[in-house]
Amino acid sequence: MREATVGDYISLSEINESMEEAATTMFLNSVCGENSLEWTADDRRFALLWYYVHTERDHFYRIEYECSCGQTHSVAIDLMDVLDAYRPIDGKAERSIVVRGDKYVVVPFSGSSAEALELERIGIQALESEHGADSPEAGKARLQMRLNEVIYRIQGEGLEERIPTMSIGYAKELIDSVEKATDEMAHGLDTKYLAGEVFLLSPPLKCDKEVVTRCRVRFRNYDFIPQL
Numbered sequence: 001m002r003e004a005t006v007g008d009y010i011s012l013s014e015i016n017e018s019m020e021e022a023a024t025t026m027f028l029n030s031v032c033g034e035n036s037l038e039w040t041a042d043d044r045r046f047a048l049l050w051y052y053v054h055t056e057r058d059h060f061y062r063i064e065y066e067c068s069c070g071q072t073h074s075v076a077i078d079l080m081d082v083l084d085a086y087r088p089i090d091g092k093a094e095r096s097i098v099v100r101g102d103k104y105v106v107v108p109f110s111g112s113s114a115e116a117l118e119l120e121r122i123g124i125q126a127l128e129s130e131h132g133a134d135s136p137e138a139g140k141a142r143l144q145m146r147l148n149e150v151i152y153r154i155q156g157e158g159l160e161e162r163i164p165t166m167s168i169g170y171a172k173e174l175i176d177s178v179e180k181a182t183d184e185m186a187h188g189l190d191t192k193y194l195a196g197e198v199f200l201l202s203p204p205l206k207c208d209k210e211v212v213t214r215c216r217v218r219f220r221n222y223d224f225i226p227q228l
């Protein structure tokens with residue numbers, strides 16, 4: 001990795017603020033000299049946080065949470081501890097699965113998938129505010145995104161055309177197998193993917209009432225792209 005330049009920040013400022021994955025691609029490609037679209041989405045987040053922790057003087061991240069003791073606490077998470085929770089992938093970044101005799105190869109979300117899913121999430125939000133969350137337009141887009149979450153994790157072509165012809169039972173088996181294979185390949189930071197958003201699981205936080213909490217914090221890539 002090299003240090004980011006002023007030119008990098010000028011390029012970054014040209015990217016729409018809601019497009020965090022696109023900004024991440026630009027940033028990582030610049031400082032790493034590689035095509036981070038081909039990395040796994042988890043490896044990208046790890047690289048982003050690693051760079052941030054090693055270049056910024058302050059590597060604490062403040063969060064507020066409602067504790068089961070009844071109080072709201074404000075704590076600063078040491079991002080070094082978050083980095084320490086990194087775990088490498090178990091074996092190769094692919095798993096073979098068989099659904100009713102058909103073979104598939106499952107891979108983790110890539111940087112390209114992360115960018116595509118982010119655009120879909122932005123599109124869904126726009127449809128929800130224009131037509132309402134219960135509108136057919138928003139519902140259709142949400143379903144398409146759920147299908148794409150499967151398509152992006154299976155290697156090979158033609159799945160997009162094949163999915164509509166699958167029986168519901170077959171599709172459910174396929175989705176279950178893809179989820180299971182994805183869990184087996186869990187790697188990187190301690191995170192959870194939910195409908196186009198990624199949440200970071202905090203280290204255990206103990207309050208003065210001795211209540212231990214692990215918070216789920218939305219992982220905003222922009223928070224970890226160092227600012228000029």
Ligand SMILES: [Zn+2]
Nearest residue numbers: 067069207211
């Ligand atoms: Zn508490």
